[in-house]
Amino acid sequence: MTTVIEVPEAEPGIVAPRSKSKAGGGLGKYIVIRFFLIIPTVFILVTLVFFLMRVIGDPITAAQGGRLPPDVLAQRIHDAGYDRPVLIQYFEYLGQLITGNFGTTITDRRPVVEVLTTFGAATLELSINALIVALAVGIPFGLIAAQHRDKSSDAVLRFFAILCYATPVFFSGLLLKLTFSVWLGWFPVAGRASTRTELSMSSLGAPSGIYWLDALRSGNFAALGDVASHAVLPAVALGLLTAGVFLRLVRTNVIGTLGKDYIEAGRSRGVSEFRLVTKHAYKPALIPIITVMGLQIALMLGGAILTETTFEWKGLGYQLVQYLNARDFVAVQGIVVLLAIIVAVTNFIVDIIAALIDPRVRY
Amino acid sequence: MALKKKALHGVIALAGVSALALTACTGPSGGGSSSAPAAAGPIAYGTTDKVTSLDPAGSYDNGSFMVMNQIYSFLLNSKPGGAEPVPDLAESSSFTAPSEYTVKLKSGLKWANGHTLDSKDVKFSFDRQVAINDPAGPASLLTNIASVSTPDATTVVFKLKNANDQTFSQILSSPAAPIVDDEVFPADKVLPDDEIIKAKAFYGQYTIDSYKKNELVSFKAFGDYKGVLGKPANDEATIKYYASPTNLKLDIQQGNIDVAFRSLSATDVDDLRKDSKVKVLTGPGGEIRYITFNFDTMPFGTKAAGADTAKALAVRQAVANLVDRQAIADQVYKGTYLPLYSNVPSGFLGANESFKDAYGDNGKPSLDKAKKVLADAGITEPVALNLQYNPDHYGGSSGDEYAMIKEQLEKSGLFKVNLQSTEWVTYSKASRADEYPVFQFGWFPDFSDADNYLTPFFPEGGFLKNHYNNPTVNDLIAKQLTEADKTKREADIKDVQNALAKDISTLPLLQGAQVAVAGSTVNGVDKTLDASFKFRLGTVSK
Numbered sequence: 001m002t003t004v005i006e007v008p009e010a011e012p013g014i015v016a017p018r019s020k021s022k023a024g025g026g027l028g029k030y031i032v033i034r035f036f037l038i039i040p041t042v043f044i045l046v047t048l049v050f051f052l053m054r055v056i057g058d059p060i061t062a063a064q065g066g067r068l069p070p071d072v073l074a075q076r077i078h079d080a081g082y083d084r085p086v087l088i089q090y091f092e093y094l095g096q097l098i099t100g101n102f103g104t105t106i107t108d109r110r111p112v113v114e115v116l117t118t119f120g121a122a123t124l125e126l127s128i129n130a131l132i133v134a135l136a137v138g139i140p141f142g143l144i145a146a147q148h149r150d151k152s153s154d155a156v157l158r159f160f161a162i163l164c165y166a167t168p169v170f171f172s173g174l175l176l177k178l179t180f181s182v183w184l185g186w187f188p189v190a191g192r193a194s195t196r197t198e199l200s201m202s203s204l205g206a207p208s209g210i211y212w213l214d215a216l217r218s219g220n221f222a223a224l225g226d227v228a229s230h231a232v233l234p235a236v237a238l239g240l241l242t243a244g245v246f247l248r249l250v251r252t253n254v255i256g257t258l259g260k261d262y263i264e265a266g267r268s269r270g271v272s273e274f275r276l277v278t279k280h281a282y283k284p285a286l287i288p289i290i291t292v293m294g295l296q297i298a299l300m301l302g303g304a305i306l307t308e309t310t311f312e313w314k315g316l317g318y319q320l321v322q323y324l325n326a327r328d329f330v331a332v333q334g335i336v337v338l339l340a341i342i343v344a345v346t347n348f349i350v351d352i353i354a355a356l357i358d359p360r361v362r363y
Numbered sequence: 364m365a366l367k368k369k370a371l372h373g374v375i376a377l378a379g380v381s382a383l384a385l386t387a388c389t390g391p392s393g394g395g396s397s398s399a400p401a402a403a404g405p406i407a408y409g410t411t412d413k414v415t416s417l418d419p420a421g422s423y424d425n426g427s428f429m430v431m432n433q434i435y436s437f438l439l440n441s442k443p444g445g446a447e448p449v450p451d452l453a454e455s456s457s458f459t460a461p462s463e464y465t466v467k468l469k470s471g472l473k474w475a476n477g478h479t480l481d482s483k484d485v486k487f488s489f490d491r492q493v494a495i496n497d498p499a500g501p502a503s504l505l506t507n508i509a510s511v512s513t514p515d516a517t518t519v520v521f522k523l524k525n526a527n528d529q530t531f532s533q534i535l536s537s538p539a540a541p542i543v544d545d546e547v548f549p550a551d552k553v554l555p556d557d558e559i560i561k562a563k564a565f566y567g568q569y570t571i572d573s574y575k576k577n578e579l580v581s582f583k584a585f586g587d588y589k590g591v592l593g594k595p596a597n598d599e600a601t602i603k604y605y606a607s608p609t610n611l612k613l614d615i616q617q618g619n620i621d622v623a624f625r626s627l628s629a630t631d632v633d634d635l636r637k638d639s640k641v642k643v644l645t646g647p648g649g650e651i652r653y654i655t656f657n658f659d660t661m662p663f664g665t666k667a668a669g670a671d672t673a674k675a676l677a678v679r680q681a682v683a684n685l686v687d688r689q690a691i692a693d694q695v696y697k698g699t700y701l702p703l704y705s706n707v708p709s710g711f712l713g714a715n716e717s718f719k720d721a722y723g724d725n726g727k728p729s730l731d732k733a734k735k736v737l738a739d740a741g742i743t744e745p746v747a748l749n750l751q752y753n754p755d756h757y758g759g760s761s762g763d764e765y766a767m768i769k770e771q772l773e774k775s776g777l778f779k780v781n782l783q784s785t786e787w788v789t790y791s792k793a794s795r796a797d798e799y800p801v802f803q804f805g806w807f808p809d810f811s812d813a814d815n816y817l818t819p820f821f822p823e824g825g826f827l828k829n830h831y832n833n834p835t836v837n838d839l840i841a842k843q844l845t846e847a848d849k850t851k852r853e854a855d856i857k858d859v860q861n862a863l864a865k866d867i868s869t870l871p872l873l874q875g876a877q878v879a880v881a882g883s884t885v886n887g888v889d890k891t892l893d894a895s896f897k898f899r900l901g902t903v904s905k
Contacts, residue, residue, distance in 0.1 A: 056786075056788065057786075057787075057788025057789065058788065060498050060499070061787075061788045061791055061792060062787060062788050063424070063499060064423075064499075065787065065788065065790075065791025065792065066756065066791055066804060066805065066806075067806075067819075067826065068503075068826060069795075069825070069826040069828065070792070070795045070796070070826075070828055072503070072826075073792075076498040077498075079496075079498050080498045106499075107413075107415060108413065108414065108415055108416070108576060108577060109415065109416050109421060109553065109555065109556075110555070110556075110576065177613075181613070181617075182613065185617075188617075188619070189610055189613040189614055189617060189619070190605070190607075190610040190613070190614065191603075191610075194619070195405075195407055195579065195601055195603060195619075195620075196404065198575070198578070198579050199573060199579070199581055199601070202573040202575065202579075202581075203573070309606055309607070310607075311610075312605055312606060312607065312610045314578050318606060321606065322413070322577075322606060327788065
């Protein structure tokens, strides 16, 4: 008796590595090059943000420009060191960054690292929730659209995908809020949790900042329910943004796979269409999604800024807007550096995955 | 085929379930459309203000001062309902010489951490404010203090640079004057919030129980408080911070918070007035909005083409005759601002309506008067007026406000207005660098005294640097500042306003009202909406 192992056919153009040793050598060099590309990427962004923030003005003027005589204002700007040559400030800032010192925010006097850790957890939580929504909506709908190719249900789903991607997240967020919070009253208007839950979180010994995790850890299921109800609308608003991309990608790839010989062979053997789609066609179709998922991180973070502001979700995006309005250089630079690192590292990981899947992308 | 479809529908259902899994076993907890106020539990207060620092030396903004008012005390403070400073930590206070102000402290005061609160803390508090002189702090309010001495544990003597400063009692209850624990706070730098909280360096109606900066603060009543505010009407309170006024509005409507204060938009307030689940409460406001004329660069100004002082005055008078304040207050601000007819807003000692008496038709615009003043000055052509406003610092309705002013002026046929706007940082500098001939500005008082609307503005152009300088006005301002007799001082303040209305260095437009929204079963908010502009959580109950 022989055992037949079914290997799903690879995507067009994807060739399995022939020799481990060859691949390993190329991959090692490739990883090193990609890793070192992170540094200039982050550096360029830090530089851009630094100089752009100097263009939009200083925090002292932003806060007190309407109250102080010009000479007093100038003195205060001088005392704070904002009137020194910009290049000197820039190199000082770079020096601090290299030593891991992100500085202290100007407008609310907190260490930037504290801001990043406190609010980063909230953004991470929102991103995870949104990703769940994106996958839960994008993949099944993509499969359905592929199976009903060129039928009305396919057209509707394709239109839905475009709508998801094209609708600004603040607009869809407001629409969701208006419908489900204001009119129907199903979900809270804003925030990450009710005041009572927030206070119970504060009393935890060392909260992670990811509310559902903290609620689970403390066994507080009432808090978990409260946190979940607050999480739905922001997660849907942000998740739908990416869901549209996933939907179209799954559809395209599944359609491509459904035309393959081994699928035709399956059909001729009487395997049901549903089984063909869900068991055989979708697996190879999901490979590009992994790559795209990484690339969507930047979109997700951009969307998070608007989503967090719309829903009072106090994460990094929310804080970034607050600090931008106050012209708080230090805080904005710190947050942008972190976001840049996240995007760069994510892309780095995606590049490695892509290189593992398809050796041709290696240099 | 049917089976296939069923299976596919199963996949859809599964997706739906996955997406909704987040909501499992949830309902709107403290949210949703519940219309009841946030029932039992702490008084929940919501605001869009932000905290800069809980150290009085490190901040000078409404958001920080709101929290400070709950956890610190002052030598003098005002009781809810008034703005007159009365002893708080003090037992008594008075001028003991023209340049000497003496305060006797209550004895036996203890900070929440058990440290002794005495004259040492008081001297330390004022000395460190001046020493630190933080760019974001209020040390500039203490410029009249020459020295602080402490003859004994309950006596503090302030030596003043300028004698008989009638605003000094207000200074002692201002954002520069919360008393801090000398055993906790450093003398030369601002203390981070977390360290203040950890050290329990509080002496006010409340102590802070938990603190997430600009997210959520929770307070517990402080049992050993012996100040003028007395025992709070509640045992616990919270402050929740919002970025969006809309979310603040929705949360008060849905009963997620008990009180919403600073800052709801005029449209939201108008909408909330129609909502039976909440009540909109108003109190006197100290905020003013006005137009500033640059005496050098305005039409016919001393450095403008065709410089002519009489014509420049006629232009200012014509504008004063044409502006319809009531229309702006009603149509743009929906009653959240009121017409302002003087440089000193109503509610302050000596406030009058000098501009109402001098211009327009009893508060309404007067085209005839405007035409006459221009004709008398020999101005026959429509005056080109470059009018600047800022769209992002004085609220989102500034654009509507100034569009209306442009319309009012142009409708007369006497002006051709070129309306321009600039973002704040550039605007605030350019406006005082002679770049704008006529421009918008606003003001919120440092302390509740009429002088705070005079001294910073007018002597030698004040902080506006608009080249206005009238020695008579300067003398009148100086005179009222040191006049100890209240009746005489009131008359002096009226004289200043009348003189200012003749010159029109600035044209007062609107006076803001304090607007708070409370749940229908929440009481006591009205008690704290007074001319002290201090919100005291201790007055609120439900």
